[in-house]
Amino acid sequence: MNLSLFKVPMPVGVCLVLVYNVHDVLQRDYHKNIKFGFMLIILMIVSLAISIVTFVILTIRAARREMYLCSALIKQMEATQQAERKSMNKSTASARANHDVRASLAGISGLIWMCRVQASPQSELVKYLDHMESCKNDLLDMLNSILDENKIEEGKKQLKEEEFNMEELVEHVVNIYYPNGAMKNVDVLLDPCDGSIARFSRVKGDRIELQRILNNLLQNADKFTSEGHITLRAWARKPGFEESSNLAPNTSDSSISCMPCLRLQKDEASAEVRVLNRVQQDPNCVEFIFEVDDTGKGIPKEKQKSVFENYVQVNDQTTSVHGSQAGTGLGLGITQSLVRLMGGEIGIVDKQIGEKGTCFRFNIFLIACDQPQLQEHEAISVNCAKEEDLESQLGGDYSVASDNSITSHQKSNVILFIKEEERSRVLRRFMMNVLGLKVHVVNRNEQFPQTLKKVKGKITNSSSSSCKSKEIPLSSLDGTDIDISSFQRRGRGLVIRFILIIIDTSDGLTREMSRAMAELRKDFPKNVSLRVVWLDKPGVDEDKLPSTDIVLTKPLHGSRLFRVLKFTHETTSRIKIQQHPLVQDVFVDVNKKLPLTGKKILVVEDDRMLLMICRTAVSKLGATVYTCKNGQEALDEVCKGLNEQRDIGSSTPSPPFDYILMDCEMPGMNGFEATKCIRKEEARYGIRIPIIAFTAHTEKEEIDKIFQAGMDYYLPKESKGEEILKVIDYIEHTKVSKMF
Amino acid sequence: MEVGQLQRSFVEYMASLFREGFLDGQFSQLQQLQDDSNPEFVVEVVSLFFEDSERLLNDLTMALDQPNVDFKQVDAHVHQLKGSSSSVGAQRVKNCCVLFRNCCEEQNTEACLRCLQQIKQEYLLVKNKLQTLFELEQQIVAAGGAIPMVQ
Numbered sequence: 001m002n003l004s005l006f007k008v009p010m011p012v013g014v015c016l017v018l019v020y021n022v023h024d025v026l027q028r029d030y031h032k033n034i035k036f037g038f039m040l041i042i043l044m045i046v047s048l049a050i051s052i053v054t055f056v057i058l059t060i061r062a063a064r065r066e067m068y069l070c071s072a073l074i075k076q077m078e079a080t081q082q083a084e085r086k087s088m089n090k091s092t093a094s095a096r097a098n099h100d101v102r103a104s105l106a107g108i109s110g111l112i113w114m115c116r117v118q119a120s121p122q123s124e125l126v127k128y129l130d131h132m133e134s135c136k137n138d139l140l141d142m143l144n145s146i147l148d149e150n151k152i153e154e155g156k157k158q159l160k161e162e163e164f165n166m167e168e169l170v171e172h173v174v175n176i177y178y179p180n181g182a183m184k185n186v187d188v189l190l191d192p193c194d195g196s197i198a199r200f201s202r203v204k205g206d207r208i209e210l211q212r213i214l215n216n217l218l219q220n221a222d223k224f225t226s227e228g229h230i231t232l233r234a235w236a237r238k239p240g241f242e243e244s245s246n247l248a249p250n251t252s253d254s255s256i257s258c259m260p261c262l263r264l265q266k267d268e269a270s271a272e273v274r275v276l277n278r279v280q281q282d283p284n285c286v287e288f289i290f291e292v293d294d295t296g297k298g299i300p301k302e303k304q305k306s307v308f309e310n311y312v313q314v315n316d317q318t319t320s321v322h323g324s325q326a327g328t329g330l331g332l333g334i335t336q337s338l339v340r341l342m343g344g345e346i347g348i349v350d351k352q353i354g355e356k357g358t359c360f361r362f363n364i365f366l367i368a369c370d371q372p373q374l375q376e377h378e379a380i381s382v383n384c385a386k387e388e389d390l391e392s393q394l395g396g397d398y399s400v401a402s403d404n405s406i407t408s409h410q411k412s413n414v415i416l417f418i419k420e421e422e423r424s425r426v427l428r429r430f431m432m433n434v435l436g437l438k439v440h441v442v443n444r445n446e447q448f449p450q451t452l453k454k455v456k457g458k459i460t461n462s463s464s465s466s467c468k469s470k471e472i473p474l475s476s477l478d479g480t481d482i483d484i485s486s487f488q489r490r491g492r493g494l495v496i497r498f499i500l501i502i503i504d505t506s507d508g509l510t511r512e513m514s515r516a517m518a519e520l521r522k523d524f525p526k527n528v529s530l531r532v533v534w535l536d537k538p539g540v541d542e543d544k545l546p547s548t549d550i551v552l553t554k555p556l557h558g559s560r561l562f563r564v565l566k567f568t569h570e571t572t573s574r575i576k577i578q579q580h581p582l583v584q585d586v587f588v589d590v591n592k593k594l595p596l597t598g599k600k601i602l603v604v605e606d607d608r609m610l611l612m613i614c615r616t617a618v619s620k621l622g623a624t625v626y627t628c629k630n631g632q633e634a635l636d637e638v639c640k641g642l643n644e645q646r647d648i649g650s651s652t653p654s655p656p657f658d659y660i661l662m663d664c665e666m667p668g669m670n671g672f673e674a675t676k677c678i679r680k681e682e683a684r685y686g687i688r689i690p691i692i693a694f695t696a697h698t699e700k701e702e703i704d705k706i707f708q709a710g711m712d713y714y715l716p717k718e719s720k721g722e723e724i725l726k727v728i729d730y731i732e733h734t735k736v737s738k739m740f
Numbered sequence: 741m742e743v744g745q746l747q748r749s750f751v752e753y754m755a756s757l758f759r760e761g762f763l764d765g766q767f768s769q770l771q772q773l774q775d776d777s778n779p780e781f782v783v784e785v786v787s788l789f790f791e792d793s794e795r796l797l798n799d800l801t802m803a804l805d806q807p808n809v810d811f812k813q814v815d816a817h818v819h820q821l822k823g824s825s826s827s828v829g830a831q832r833v834k835n836c837c838v839l840f841r842n843c844c845e846e847q848n849t850e851a852c853l854r855c856l857q858q859i860k861q862e863y864l865l866v867k868n869k870l871q872t873l874f875e876l877e878q879q880i881v882a883a884g885g886a887i888p889m890v891q
Contacts, residue, residue: 120787121878122780609788609824616773616781696823718827720769 101143108136138176138215141208159341163369164207166288167197170234171558173214177222177230178555186225187420188218190557193235195434198562200236200286202369209338210364214290216335217360221294225357228295229422239287239365286368291349295357304348308336339364413455415501417442418535423556427502435565437500449516455499456520459528499528500564502556504535518644521546533564546624594622595725599658602626604634604674605694606666610717614661614694617720626657630666631674638678642685659728660691662711664702672709679710690731694719743885750876751888757873762866767829771889786870789828793863796821800856804849814852815844821859832862 112132119125174190181188192198214232221230299307339346339362346362414437418424424441431437440455442448501520503509517532524530532549535556552560601623605611611627619625628634641656660678664671675691682688693706693714706714713727757763774781796817803814822837836859843851877887 117878121783607792607820607824609785609792610827612785612788613770613773613827616778620773620775696819717823718766720766720773722769 098143098146102140105136105140105143109133112136134172135176141212142215144208159206159209161204161367162207163202163204165201166203166234166236166366167201167558169207169211170197170214170232170290173211173218174232174557175555176215177218180222181225181230182554184226186222186227187229187423187555188222189229189231189420189423189426189555191231191233191426192430192434192557192561193233195430196236197234197288200288200368203286203288203366204369205342205364205366209342213335213338213362214292216332217290217292220332221292221296221358225294225296228357229420230292230294230296231422231426233291233293234288236286236288239285282367284368285365287344287363287365289361289363291359291361293357293359295355297358298351298356299348299358307348308332308346335362342366412437412498412500413459414439415442415451415455415499416440417448417502418504418556419506427556427561445510445513448513449519452501452516452520456524459499460525498531500531500533502533502535502564504554506536506554531564594620596621596623596728599623600626600656602628602634602637602657602660604628604631604660604666604671605663606630607663610663610694613718613720614724617724618661621721621725623658631662631669631671631677634660634662634674635669635677635681638689639681642681642687645685655687655689657689659731660689661694661715661724662691663694663717664706665696671711672705675709675711690728692724692727692731743880743883746876746880746883747885747888750873750880753873753876757869761831762869763829764831765829766827770829783874786828786874789824789830790867792824793821793833797856797860797863800859804853804856809847809849809852811844811847811852815841818844830863830866833859833866836862 112129116126116129119129170190174188178188218230218232336346342364344363344365346360349359349361351357351359414431416424416428416431416439418427424443428439428441431439440451442451501517503513521530533556534549534551535554536552550564552564556564596618599622601618603611603614603618603625605614605627606629611629615625615627626637628637638656638660645654645656662671662675666674669677671693675693678689678691690713691711693709693711694717695702695706695714696717698716703714712731715723715727770782770785800814800817800821803810803817818837818840822834822841825833825837836855840852840855840859843855880887
């Protein structure tokens with residue numbers, strides 16, 4: 001009985017235990033679960049919170065960025081609109097400015113015309129007016145070019161094709177900047193290099209654009225150079241296979257970075273351009289290479305690339321040398337575009353260490369019009385900027401170094417006395433290398449007389465001892481183009497040698513130099529012709545110069561240089577010196593036989609009008625005219641001439657003048673007295689110069705006076721050419737008849 | 741006016757000057773001395789003639805204005821004027837000078853004054869003629885033509 005009771009609570013107990021156990025477990029598990037659940041829930045909530053927060057943050061950020069972008073966009077739109085407006089304004093402004101500038105230029109043009117009508121022709125004023133006219137034309141061209149600028153950038157620019165003269169163009173451009181440079185002592189010169197431009201002078205292409213390019217480069221050079229020189233070098237060649245290597249390196253050296261892949265790209269690009277360019281496919285295509293070299297500020301390496309970008313100035317502060325020279329920096333960009341349009345490339349050439357300044361080089365392709373020579377001989381490659389010229393620094397006596405005894409005495413000699421260093425160097429190089437002349441450079445006044453003496457001594461020796469052959473020694477010609485036909489040839493009378501003296505007298509001529517010149521002229525060997533070129537002003541009175549002398553104004557380059565060289569009766573040059581139809585032959589052709597050629601006549605007259613008439617009449621007859629204004633001067637001249645004879649100590653003194661035309665009535669010492677004094681002076685030397693009287697009276701007493709004074713004959717005052725000649729003839733005949 | 745027309749008027753004008761005695765052979769010789777190497781020779785010479793003549797005429801006026809006229813001085817001036825006008829070929833002026841010198845020899849002040857008046861008139865006439873001639877030349881050159889040679 002007890003057991004059964006016990007049995008009931010046992011399962012209950014068990015159950016309870018179980019329950020408690022389960023409860024415990026449950027409770028424990030429950031706790032666990034709850035904790036777990038809690039943790040999960042917390043986790044979830046946290047992550048939710050985080051994501052919400054993140055979401056919010058991102059949204060905010062996005063919103064902010066959007067706001068920012070919006071505002072930026074709005075700003076950009078505004079800026080664009082503003083830029084467009086500016087551009088439109090600029091167009092209208094430039095159109096208006098264009099109109100205004102043209103109107104002003106037209107005004108200037110009219111005024112120049114009016115000045116010209118009023119100015120006396122052939123005066124300096126007319127030359128200035130001509131220059132003004134061409135400057136005005138250049139301004140007009142520049143104006144057109146500014147309008148063209150957009151066209152080029154848009155690629156719509158068309159190059160014109162018209163014939164023009166390359167030589168003239170380069171000279172014209174250099175001459176534009178010459179006066180400017182001269183003002184600040186910068187010499188602007190044209191370096192003919194190997195003379196190839198002369199061969200390819202007639203070309204077809206766009207003259208205006210090429211001038212714009214050269215103008216731009218020279219203008220920059222002028223702006224940034226305050227001392228030294230600016231050189232424009234130009235040479236031409238037939239494009240050959242060497243091209244591919246030449247095009248790219250010129251530009252890539254400095255303007256493109258060292259990345260080889262870029263360089264390669266550029267090569268290909270340029271090669272492609274070359275292939276496509278219509279001009280270069282033409283068989284008559286000629287490549288012209290130009291260099292503008294200056295000794296100015298220079299462009300730092302890092303800025304060299306960017307100068308070709310429009311509107312970038314190298315110098316931030318504007319250099320104002322003459323007024324405000326604030327450059328727009330516009331030029332080089334257009335220049336590069338134009339050069340590329342012409343099939344070439346432009347770049348900056350590295351100078352040697354120690355040389356300051358910049359050197360731009362570019363090449364273009366043009367079609368040559370007439371090809372005078374079919375053969376293609378190599379242009380003498382003159383490494384223009386790099387040659388060492390120690391010899392010119394040593395002064396005159398360098399010829400010892402390059403003496404070739406067989407041919408040297410047959411070469412023609414040039415004595416160069418030019419103040420500007422670089423120009424002197426360029427001329428010397430050209431004459432020596434291209435023309436094959438022997439050049440003596442004189443650097444200082446003191447060297448001049450000894451150089452003259454040396455040269456005269458050499459030719460006197462060689463002319464007396466050398467053979468009388470009249471053929472040009474082929475050894476000095478190298479068998480290339482010999483163009484003798486453009487010079488006068490008279491059979492066996494061909495003069496084969498000449499001495500050319502170029503003297504720069506802007507600083508005046510010292511007495512030693514004048515004496516040395518006079519010395520040189522006396523007893524000059526007959527088979528050598530002497531030509532003296534005076535730069536700027538003649539050393540002595542212009543009337544006293546022999547008619548073979550030339551007086552030129554600076555600058556000596558281009559057509560002036562060729563004119564000088566042309567009158568040297570022969571050529572050993574490898575270029576054909578062409579005659580420009582525009583250049584007038586101002587000088588009397590020496591070979592034409594005029595009745596009084598070679599005679600020295602002294603005209604003594606106080607009235608300046610009569611003096612002018614007489615002088616012109618006599619020089620038209622071919623004589624060399626010297627003038628005096630009164631009797632005393634005439635006496636002095638004759639005495640001086642006679643004294644010089646004595647100084648030289650020649651045994652048979654030659655009279656200083658062949659004839660004297662003497663006016664009878666002059667203030668101070670009149671004609672009669674002067675004649676008497678002259679006769680007295682002459683008696684000491686045993687000379688008698690024929691004196692012809694100019695008189696206004698023809699009465700018998702007058703004639704008697706004339707002959708009593710010692711004059712030989714008389715002429716009415718207003719006599720011009722014919723009568724003078726008749727009287728001279730008469731005198732000659734009486735002289736001759738007296739001898740027999 | 742076109743070039744041909746200008747040239748024709750030039751030739752006619754030149755011929756008339758010779759015909760009427762304003763210019764003579766000396767002027768032709770002067771023209772012959774002009775050439776390409778000396779293209780402004782005639783103009784320059786004539787300008788000098790104008791300058792000298794005006795100076796001389798002034799001197800003459802002053803000399804004849806004196807209470808005591810120095811006839812030697814007057815004669816010297818006229819002599820010079822005769823010389824330069826003769827060289828240039830201004831025939832009528834030269835002839836007047838010859839007459840003037842006769843008056844000077846006679847020492848006749850009244851006659852001299854009349855002569856002076858006449859010379860001045862002749863001088864102004866010839867100056868006018870020559871200036872017109874040069875303007876014609878300039879017009880021809882400006883029109884691009886060449887100045888015709890007149891025998």
